[in-house]
Amino acid sequence: MSSVKQKVLIVDDEPDIRELIEYNLKKEGYQVFTAGNGQEGVSEAKKVKPDLIILDIMMPKMDGIEACRLLRTMGDFKNTFMVFLTARSEEYSEIAGFNVGADDYIAKPIKPRALVSRINAILRRNNQADEVVENKLEILDLVIDRETYLVYRGSDKIVLAKKEFELLYLLASKPGKVFTREVILKNIWEDSVVVTNRTIDVHIRKLREKLGDSYVSTVKGVGYKFEA
Structure with a gap:
């Protein structure tokens, strides 16, 4: 981990959950901040500018979905990492979270070591991103800038x-190549996060809504590819 302590904001209305996560993350060397509901979470985020925010979904005043x-x-x-924390197992909760820009999804009950490993992996991957990939792709009429996360x-x-x-x-890095769902999951979500095929479909749909339908095509029963 970097010598500069990274900041994590925990937003959950259950004090024991906040304390459990805070204790374990502080042991890892993170600066940890907490809030008891979505409204407090938004205010605290503005103050401390965290590197990662853990949001419970079901909270009073403002839930995690709306806060995100x-x-x-x-x-x-x-570009701040947003990780949802929830006891709800319904698929629509997960889909709703990803629809508003969640990066990951962790189910209760909390397993401290697994959660810490997940947070470490997310932030480490972000720190190393510029070292292992090109900073910019120029393809068709798009410029995809890794430094600013803008297109x-x-x-x-x-x-x-x-x-x-x-x-x-990922798709644009090898135009014309078909990426299977398994490869997409491994590269984007890794093995640590439980996501469904529906999650990938939601992200593809959001890309098409923002870019148009002509860039990413579906190869039925296999996966997706970027059209060169």
């Missing part, structure tokens, strides 16, 4: 959620 949606509209948090089409700037950007970058 609101934060993603602010420039300071367009440009001519003079138009297209803002994507972090996972949407990473998915587009």
Whole structure:
């Protein structure tokens, strides 16, 4: 981990959950901040500018979905990692989270060692990203800029959620190559996060909504590819 302590904000209305996560993350050397509901979480995020935010979904005053949606509209948090924490197992909760820009999804009950490993992996992957990939792709009429996590089409700037950007970058890095769902999951979500095929479909749909339908095509029963 970097000598500069990375900041994690925990937003959960259950004090024992906050304390459990805070204790384990502080042992890892993180700066940890907490909030008891979505409204407090948004206010605290504005103050401390965390590197990663852990959001419970079911909270009073403002739930995690709405807090994430609101934060993603602010420039300071367009690329901040957002991890949802929830006891709800319904698929629609997971899909709703990814729809508003979540990067990961962790189910309760919390397993401290597994959660810490997940957080370490997410932030380490972000720190190393510029070292292992090119900073910019120019393909067709798109410029995909890894340093800013922005996509440009001519003079138009297209803002994507972090996972949407990473998915587009992966596909565009090898135009014409078909990426299976398994390869996409391994490269974008790794083995540590439980996601479904539906999750990939949601991210593809969001990409098409923002970019248009002509860039990413579906190879039925196999996966997806970027059309060169």
